[in-house]
Every structure is written in C-alpha cells, then in structure tokens.
Amino acid sequence: MKLRIKHLVLWAYALVCLQAEKIEDIANIVGVRDNQLVGYGLVIGLNGTGDKSGSKFTMQSIANMLESVNIKVSPSDIASKNVAAVMITANLPSFARQGDKIDVQISSIGDAKSLNHGVLVMTPLSAIDGNIYAIAQGSVSLGNSSNQLTGTIVNGATIEREISYDLYNKNGMTLSLKKPNFKNAVKIQEALNRVFQQKVALAIDPKTIKLKKPEKLTMVEFLAMIEEVNVDYSHKDxxxxxxxxxxxxxxxxxxxxxxxxxxxxxxxxxxxxxxxxxxxxxxxxxxxxxxxxxxxxxxxxxxxxxxxxxxxxxxxxxxxxxxxxxxxxxxxxxxxxxxxxxxxxx
Structure with a gap:
C-alpha cells in the first residue's frame, strides 16, 4: 500500500509540471505500433459505372470468382459494367485480437466511373510477410467526397490472425522520440529517474531511451505511468x-x-x-x-x-x-x- 501511495504522489507531481509535454505525445514505445494490410478485390453491384471490358484484369478476376462457385466462363465472354477492380488498404492496430473490427479504404484501379452503392466481395488482407490477417467485405461508402473512385467501409474487416507480442513478461522496453533531440532525450531520462526514484531510463542517443521496469510494477503499469509523465520539452523553431x-x-x-x-x-x-x-x-x-x-x-x-x-x-x-x-x-x-x-x- 505504501509503495502504491508513493508512486501516486510521484505521478501527481509529474502531472502538475507547467509548460510540459506528456511523454506519450513526444515519443513512441518501440514495438507497439500499427501494421499495414493490403488486398485486391472486386466491388460489385455498380449501376453501369464499373470497369469496361477493356480492363482485362477485371474480367479475369470475375471469371476466377465465378469459378470458385463452380461456374466456368471465359473472361472474353464477360461484358459486365457492374464490377470494378479495387485495392483495399487498412491498418492493423497493435494488440488487435481475433474478431475485432477495423475500417478499410477502397480505391479503384481500373477505368470505373464510380464506386457509389457498390459492395466489396469477401477479400483477404495480408501484411508484408504474406500472411492473411483480416477479411474485408461490405458496402462501400463515399461520404461527401467528390472523388467517386475512393471510399471506405466502416468496420469492414474482421481480424483473423493476431500478431503475438509478449509485453507482460518483458523487463525492458525502448522509447523512441518522434523528433530526435539530445536535450529532450536527456530531459526524459532525468524526469523518469526522478519520478521513480531509481535508474529506470537511459538515453543512448538523441532518439532512443532504454527503459528498465521496477520490480514492484508490471510492464503495463510501468508504461501507463511513463506515458503520463510530463517533460519540459524543447521545441525547435x-x-x-x-x-x-x-x-x-x-x-x-x-x-x-x-x-x-x-x-x-x-x-x-x-x-x-x-x-x-x-x-x-x-x-x-x-x-x-x-x-x-x-x-x-x-x-x-x-x-x-x-x-x-x-x-x-x-x-x-x-x-x-x-x-x-x-x-x-x-x-x-x-x-x-x-x-x-x-x-x-x-
């Protein structure tokens, strides 16, 4: 109990510092970040505003999709204007879990005129390692944008694979300053060592501060407290x-x-x-x-x-x-x- 009260008092002291910036606003925790996902798919249900038959990759994609449901047709026999080939992009948040929903962005890559009122067919989204991490599907919304060839699907993808990261059992982490600065790196080191009253931080270059977790705190508690610490941040004109x-x-x-x-x-x-x-x-x-x-x-x-x-x-x-x-x-x-x-x- 005494330890908790002690840390709360130190934490409160850090919060009342004037003309300061929170560490979470000026630095990132290395390893805790988003990952980019991408996929290729088809938007269907367009009212004659889709890709023309001259877009061979679109016609081939339609033929491939139909073949997956046991309908064989030659791409040269397809003359539909109700389908558009699109690229789908999304951000996979750190610590995302299976079943979580994320937004996706849709962009036409053919000669479609508009994606308005279209529906994205089920599309796998993969990361740079080639693994599939989410499945996207749903109605495309253009919002109030004048650009008819890009849209979004709110909560349009479901997370299928998690990126494992064992934060709980770690004893050390690394802070990375968003803007490298020798003075600010040292200020963060001094502020954290003062708040925790022990050597928990060490600036090793103008961008990187190594962190060592106190024994009585979990890593989650430690990082939560660190993000709220205020530092007299030096802004560059x-x-x-x-x-x-x-x-x-x-x-x-x-x-x-x-x-x-x-x-x-x-x-x-x-x-x-x-x-x-x-x-x-x-x-x-x-x-x-x-x-x-x-x-x-x-x-x-x-x-x-x-x-x-x-x-x-x-x-x-x-x-x-x-x-x-x-x-x-x-x-x-x-x-x-x-x-x-x-x-x-x-």
Missing part, C-alpha cells in the same frame, strides 16, 4: 510556408535579424534603432505593430528591439505586399541569414 496559397505558419517569437530587403517596388528596412517622429511636412507616419514593433509607413522601416516573423508579416501587409510577395521576401531573408529558424516550403 520552424517556419512552414505554402507557396501555392501564400500561407505562412510560424511561432510568434521567431526573431528576424536587422536586414534590408528589396522585392519589386517594395524596399523594407528592419532595424533595432528606435524611430522618432519628425516635425513639419516630412514627418514620419509611425504605426505600432504589437507592443514593441513600430512601422514607418512612409519610408518602410520596421523598428523593434527584437523583430519577429509576426511583426515583419504585419509590416509587409501594412505596406500592401501580397501574400505570395511576403513568402518570397521571407525565403530571401532566410537565404541571407536574417532568419535563423528552420524553414520548410510545401
């Missing part, structure tokens, strides 16, 4: 740019170093020097962008002790730069070294 739409996604505190940028008819200067309003006809038109950034809209000068991506984007919008123009300017700033954060263009 990153800017995501969608060139097609002109969308920019970035952290609000990503710093832009002083620089002068010219793009077309627009020139903007980013500086740390404070702007002072001038008197008379040539007085500056100063506008506040946030709590510290100031924009001179006449001379296109952005002043801030620490200019950020957010203030730069606001300034460019204020002086009339288009979304795609802003993207081009940010990319040029990155190449010049004015932006240190990682940038990804999609």
């Amino acid at each position: 990153k800017i995501i740019i969608d060139e097609k739409s002109g969308t920019v996604v970035a952290g609000v505190d990503i710093v832009v170093h002083p620089v002068v940028v010219t793009s077309g008819d627009v020139t903007i200067k980013i500086t740390q020097e404070p702007l002072e309003p001038k008197k008379g006809k040539a007085k500056k038109d100063l506008q506040k962008l946030g709590s510290q950034a100031t924009l001179d809209t006449r001379e296109n000068i952005l002043s801030a002790p620490k200019a950020t991506i957010a203030s730069v984007v606001k300034a460019l919008q204020k002086i009339g730069v288009s979304s795609k123009g802003i993207v081009s300017i940010l990319e040029a700033m990155k190449k010049s070294g004015a932006i240190s954060a990682e940038m990804e263009v999609i």
